[in-house]
Amino acid sequence: MSSRTLHTADGNVPTLSLPPGALALTDRDYEYDVEHDPANVEPIEHQIRLDFMRGGPIRRDQLLGNYNPWKYDPADPATHPWQGVKQKPLGLAYAETSCTARIHEERRFYNHVNDETVLVDAPAFLAARLRIAREDPHPERALKEERQRREKWYRELIPGPNLSQILKNSSYGSLIEKCIGPAPDADRLLEHNAFVGMVLVDEDTDPETFARDRDLDAAGVLRESALSHTQTDDPVYLVDYGIELPAPLLVGEYGSGSQYPLIPWGDALTCACPYKQMAPWRVMCKHELLASIVCSGQDSIFLPVSRGIDVPHRARRFVSPEIAVSHQSRARDYPI
Ligand SMILES: [Zn+2]
Structure with a gap:
């Protein structure tokens, strides 16, 4: 299953074995199985992360209170939550423009749709849907429905039920609650949240013995089952992504009390939290939003390691480098 083995400078740290789906699209060993693999990191996900990185820290007074994101209707400004004195976060204004683009x-x-040389450039999920639609007894209707579904996702579901939801006091707000300042930046955010380098091991491995045998700090070795993502009703494990244990990875420890690994996937990282994992249409969770703001403060697509063991660079790379150089963040009519 694994197709790339990555080492760290510290020879005692085990190697990280990456599956073909975690590689760059341009990598000759890249392979993604839309039927069996977990949801891919869509191009728009990389772009939205870059948009929030470029938008910079989000002010507390920009977060939403009781707003119901399911009420969001792109065609009806009365349902839009950022109005009057409440200014839309710049990152979100960029993200909305990216969705339209x-x-x-x-x-x-x-x-x-019948030209495979064109479809090969389409996001994997969309390409798969279009191949099904073109074989439908009524292909025109099937394609039209597919297109409407995709556009609804970009216009409505991403800006409304997804991004407006995480930009609430009860969501992203819970991560910045204890941080100082009206618009906590990377330094402030990392006083109460941390990205920790850890070796995750399986049930049959005793973390203390493992650490002792390899001369690693015992605090940096943990069973995957000790992390929050395995304590849900329908847990997702690293092995579901084809990541073999032991694995040196970055684990987010959040002010809200949870610990979720960042899984190398789709030339980026994806958060293992249930909000992200249980609904593939969601392109960002509050932890990934926080990671974007932290990257913004570092002016880098690599997350910093707050403490813990040395992890391979790939385990810290939050966005595809190719998309980072090609994507432009723009906002139309954004009040300065
Ligand atoms: Zn998350």
């Missing part, structure tokens, strides 16, 4: 960029895939 993707609708335009993806037009060619619907227009050339």
Whole structure:
């Protein structure tokens, strides 16, 4: 299953074995199975992370209170939560523009649905859906429905039920509650949240013995089952992503009390929390938003290691480098 083995400078730290789905699209060993693999990191996810990185810290007074994100209707400004004195976070304004831009960029895939040389550039999930739709007894109708579903995702589900939900006091607000300042930056955020380098081991491995045998700090070795993502009703494990244990990874320890690993996947990292894992249409969770703001303060696509053991660079890389150089963040009509 594994197709890339990564080492760290510290020879005592075990290697990180990556599955083909965690590699860059341009890597000759990249492979993604839309049927069996977990949801891919969509291009828009990379872009939205970059948008929030470029938008910078979010002010507390920009977070939402009782707003119901399911009420969001892109065509009805009365349902839009950032109005009057409440200013929309700049990162979100960028993200909305990116969503609209993707609708335009993806037009060619619907227009050339029978041309595999075009479809090969489409996001894996969309390409798979289009291949099914073109075989439908009524392909035009099937393609139209597919397109409507995809556009609804970009126009409505991402800005409304997803991003407006995590930009609430009860969501991202819970991570910055104890941080000082009206717009906590990377330094402040990392006083109450941390990205910790850890070796995650399986049930059959005793973390203390493992640490002793390898001369590692015992605090940096943990069973995967000790982390919050395995303590849910329908847990996702690293092995579901094809990541073999032991694995040196970054684990987010959050002010809200949870510990979730960041899983190398789709040329980036994806958070293992249930909010992200249980609904593939969600492109960001509050932890990934926090990671974006932290990266913004570092001016880097690599997350810093707050403490713990040395992990491979790939386990800290939050965004695809290729998308980072090509994506431009723009906001239309954003009040300065
Ligand atoms: Zn998360």
